[in-house]
Amino acid sequence: MKNAWWVGSSVGVLIAVGAVIGGGVWVNQAGFGLNHPEPMSVEMPAPLFSPAINPDATETPDFSALVQQLDTQAADARLGTFVGVARDVESGEIVWEQNQGIAVRPASATKILTAAVALYELGRDDTIATEVVEGAQPGTVVIKAGGDVTLSQEKLDDLATQLEGQDINTVLIDTSIWPDESFASTWDPVDVDAGYIAKVEPAMIESARIGGAEGDLPRSHTPALDVAKAVADRIGATEVGEGTAAEGVVLASVESETLEKRLGRMMEDSDNVMAEGIAKEVAASKGLPTDSASTAQMTLDILKDKGLDLSGVSIVDNSGLSFDNLITPRLLDDILTRAATETELRSLLSSLPIAHGNGTLEERYEDLSGAGWVRAKTGTLTNTSALAGVVTSESGRVFTFAFVSNDAAIVPARAALDEMASLLRDF
Template sequence: MGAVIGGGVWVNHSGFGLDHPEPMSVEMPEQLFSSAIDPDALEAPDFATLEKDLTSQAADSRLGTFVGVARDVESGEVVWEQNQGTAVRPASATKILTAAVALYELGREDTITTKVVEGEQPGTVVIKAGGDVTLSEEMLDDLATQLEGQDIGTVLIDTSIWPDEGFASTWDPVDVDAGYIADVEPAMIEAARIGGSEGDLPRSHTPALDVAQALADRVGADTVDEGSAPDKTVLASVESDTLDQRLARMMKDSDNVMAEGIAKEVAASKDLATDSASTSKMTLEILKDKGFDLSGVSIVDNSGLSFDNLITPRLLDDILTRAATEPELSSLLTSLPIAHGTGTLEDRYDGLSGAGWVRAKTGTLTDTSALAGVVTSESGRVFTFAFVSNGSAIVPAREALDEMASILRDF
C-alpha cells in the first residue's frame, strides 16, 4: 500500500521526488531454498561480525525507534536481535500473519466459487457471492456467456456469506477514495478499484452492487438489487485463482482489501463472525494453537491498515522461519516481493547487494516502516528477518532498512 499520512491524507510514491532506475529482471529458481551449505562442514559459522554490523546499522538515526531480529534458518540460531519481544506498530507486515493463517486453514490450492442461480421470480437471477474480492471483467464476461439465452430482467446479489460489517471502526473513510480500502464485501470487481485492476486507485463505495450491475449490463437486465439466493438451479459459475496465486497478488500490491477478504474467507469456512474485530481475534487464536508466542501482540484488522495493531518482530520472524522450514507455509515466502524486482520492492535496493536476493513484506504508515522476509547470503546461508521502525520519516527509514537486509546478503 502507499504511505498513509495523518488521518487518511496520503503520499503517492511519485511525490517522494526519487528517480528510480528500471527494475531488474529476476528469473526464479525451481527451488527457492535449496541449501548451498556444505552438509559435511563441522564448524559453525562465526556470526560475531555479522551481529556487530547489524548492531551498528540498527543505531542509524534514520530508523527512529527500531526493533528487529534476524535468524539463521539452517541452525535456528538468532544471529542478531534488538528488543525482538517488543510489540510495535507493524503496518502491512501484518499480512504475514494473515497469509500464514489462510495457508494453515484453507491450503494453497483453495479457490472460491461465485455462482449465479435461478431466482424465485421469473426473469430474475441471483449472484451467490462466495468471497471473491478480485472478480475480473473477464470472469463477468464468462458468467454472461453462460447465461446466454436466458430472459433476464433483474439481477440480485446475495452477500449473506459475510453477514457482518465490512469496514472496521479503526479505518478512516477517506482511505476509500485514496485507494487503500473499501467496504469489504464477498463479491468485488478487482478489490473495488475504479478504473483499473491494480495499485492504489480510488475504491467503490458499493462493491457488491457493482458486481450485480456489471452482470446486468452484460445480460440486458434493467433492475439490480440485493437479495437472497434460493436453493435453485445453478445457471453459471466462475472460479477464483488458487490461494497461492491470490496471496502472491496480495503481497505484490500490499492489497488491504484482499487481506481482509482472505481473513473473512477463513472465518466463514469455520462458521465464525466475519467482522474485522472477530477475524483478527481468530487469526491470533489460530497462531496460538500452532504454537507461536503471542506475548504483547494485539491486532484489530488483518491488513495492517489500523494504527492500533501491535506485533513483535519475534512473531513475524517465527512465522517466516516456519515458512522456510515447513512445506505447509512455503508459498508464503514465494509470495513476497523481490528486492528491485517486483511489487512494493520494485523501486528499492538500487545499487545494494540485496537486489534480487531479498524477498520481503513491506509496511508503511505514518512514521512507520517495516521490512520482514528472507535472504540467501553470499555464503549460502538462509536468513529470515523482521525489522520495524516507528517514529521515523518514511523514505530515510526505508533506505536504512534496505541497507540492513543487504548486510545479511553480504555475509
Template sequence: MARRDWWWVISAVLVVGAAGGVTTVAALKAEADGALTHAAPLTVTRPTEAFTPVPTDGDATGTYPGTAELVARLDAFAADPRLGHLVGSVTDATTGEVIWSRDPDQPVRPASTVKILTAAAALLTFGPEHTVTTAVVEGAEPDTAVLVGAGDVDLDAGQLDELAAGIRGQLPGGDPVDVFVDTSRWSADNFAPGWFREDIAAGYITPMEPVMMNRGLVDPTNAHGPRSAEPAVDVSRALGERLGARRFGYTTAPPDARVLASVNSAPLLHRLELMMRTSDNVAAEALGRELALSRGLPADSAGAGRAVLDILREHGLDVTGARLDDTSGLSGEDQATTGLLDAVLTAAARGTELRPLLETLPVAAATGTLANRFDGSVGRGWVRAKTGTLTDTSALAGTVTSADRRVYTFAFISNDSEILPARDALDVLASTLRAG
C-alpha cells in the first residue's frame, strides 16, 4: 500500500471510531496447496472496543480530566510571537464542549478555510452523490452544436471524446460540425473584485464560466500551473477539433433545442475531495455559483458567498460577523470566525449529514496541502485539516484524535504574520492536541 494511502486509511479508521467503534473478526484457513477450507464455526466473545468515544474515566457531559493540562499547553504555544494576531477555537467532539478559545467570535481573514464552509453548504444542499450534467444541443445555424455550460468545470479528454462520439452523424450535414458554447447559466460578472488578473497565470483562479476542462488548467497534470483566460472557449475549441469544426466561440442555445449528447460530472464528494486536498479555488467557486442558483440568487461571487452563509444559518450555525465575497477564500475581503469553522467541523464529527466532509480533509504529512507538513511531528498521520494561506494570513482547521483517544475539532487563524513561520507554529498547536 502506498504511503499516502496508508495514512488515509489510518485517518478513516479514526473517523469511524469517532462514530462509535467498529469491531470486525475474519478467519481464513489456507492449506498447503493454496485451497481454502472452512473450519467448524467459531464462537467468539465480543472483545473490548478498540476505541470508545468517551473514556471510562471521563464524563460525557462534563470536562475530561486531562483538559486543564491541555488548555495550559495550548495557551503556552498560542503565545508564540510567530502567530501574530491569533484567533482560535478547540472543541471536544465527544461532549460538544468548547475547551479552548481565543477570540472565537472575532471576524478575521480566513483564507482557504472558507472552503470548509462551502463544502458544508454543498453537502447540506445537494448531498454527496449529486452530479452535474453537461449537454450538447443542436444549434440554430445548420450543422452547429452548442455545448451548454451547467456548472461542471472539470471535464476531461475522455468526456470530450464521449460527447464528440454522440454528436457525429446526428446533424443533417454530417461532419464537420461547428461547436459553440453557451455560458449564460452563470453571471457575466465572472471575476470577483477581490481577485487579481495576474493570479490567472499564477494558477490561482480563472474567469468563472460554467463549463471548463480540468478547472481551467493549461496543463492538467500540474494542479498548481497557470489557468486559461478563456476556459469555456477552450472547451468549444477542443470539442470542435474532434469534429473538424471551422468555427467555435460563444453563443446562446436555442430554447428547447434537441440534445445531441451529454455527460455527467463526478459525484459531489469526489469533487469536494479534489477541492479540499489541492485547495482548488475554481472548484470552490463553481460550487458556490451552483448554490446561489439553487436559492434564486445571482450566479456570481457575491451571490455565492451569500448562499453559503444563508444555508449554514438555516442549519443552526452562527454566522454572525461572517462576510464572503467569494466561496474559495481567495479574496482578502472575506471575513469569518474560528467559532463558525470549529462549529461546522464539530457538526461533521458528531452528526451524519456533514460526516463526509471529514473524508475530504488533507492528512498531515501524507496528502494534499499537508503532504509536506508535520513530518517528524506527533501530529503526523493524525491531524486532518484544511489549510489557508494569503499574504499575512495562515490558517488551519480540522480534526485530530489524541493519544488518549479524545476526538477534537479545531480552527486556528493567524493574521498579520509571516506565512512560513506562522504555518510552523500552527502545526505545533494542532500537534499539541494529538499529544493530549
C-alpha cells in the first residue's frame, strides 16, 4: 500500500482495509480526497494487535434489508449478465448471491488466483536474485536471469557499480530458467504496443515498459536483451546477446522486492506482465513448465489441492488478459475469505487497491460511501467488468464480495459495481 498504512490484526479474522477496525488505525499520508479527519498522532496501544472481530459473539444481524438492496442493484440494466456473491466473514454466512457458481469472464480478477498460489507456494518474503557471472570468454559476462520482471533503473545502476573496474566488452543474458514460450497464443500482439502485455521473460526492466515505471505504457518487444543492453551501456561494453551462464564467480547481484511488495504493485496497476511473471516464478520453483497454459493449469491444481471448489472454472493464463478464462464468483470470494481468515494469505488483502485512494480504484468512488473503505481487485475487458474484495460496514461487519458483469458497457457497469459494494459499506 503506497500512501497509507494500516496497523492491526484480529483473533480469528485477519483484516487489512483502509479503515478503523477494532484496534486498527488508518493513517492517511497523501489525502486522495478521502472523507476523514486530518492525520492524527497516537500512542501505540499495548498490546499492539487487537481483535477486529469478537470471536465470542453469537448473534448474527438480520441481513434481509441488505439482501433486498443487493437484489435491486443486481437487476440494474447497466450490469448486463451479472453474477456475484457477498459473505459475512465473522459468521461465514453467504449474505447474498446470484448465480455464484456460474463461471464467467473474470478479466483481471484472475490475479486473485495468481496471488493466492504465489503466497501459498513462495511465501510473502520471497525475493528473486539477478546475478552477473563470468563468461566463458575473456571480457564476457553473463546476466543470469532469475525471474525478476521489475528490474528498476536503480537496480541496473547497482549492477553496473559492482562491475566497475572489470575489463568487459560483451554482456550476454541467460533466460533458460523459463525455457518455454513467453507469449501466449490467446493474447493479441497489438496489446504489446498498447501497453497491456509483452513477451514475459525472466529479466525485464519495469515489466518491459518503455519510458516509465508504471501505467499502460508501450512495451518492449525484446525485454531480456534490453536488460543486457542497459548494463552494457552503463559499463561501456559494446556487444550484447544471449548466452548461457556457467557455474562460476558471481561478479554482481541484486535482489528484487519481496513477493508481498510485488503483489501490491501487481494489483495496484493490474500489471499483466507481473502476474504472468509471478506465475512462471512459481512454476520454475516447482520444476514445472513455464508457458502460460501450463502455469494456468498449475494454478488450478494448487488451488484444488488447497480444498477450493473449482467447479466450472477454467483459465489459460494468470493475468486475466485472455477472453478464454472462466471463473466463478464463488471461487473468488472463497479465496478472499481465506485471505481474511488465514495468516498465509493475508498479504492478498493488503495488496488490493483502495477505493478512491490508489491504483485502478483511484478515480472511482468519488461520491460513494465506499471511498476509503472498499479494497478490491478490478477487472476490465471488452464488455467485461469485475470487482472483488473486502469492505467493513458502518456496523463493523466485515464482508468479502465478488461481483462480475459480462455483456455490458464498461463505464456504466463499473459505476453500478461501485454502488453495489457501497451498499455493503452502508450496512
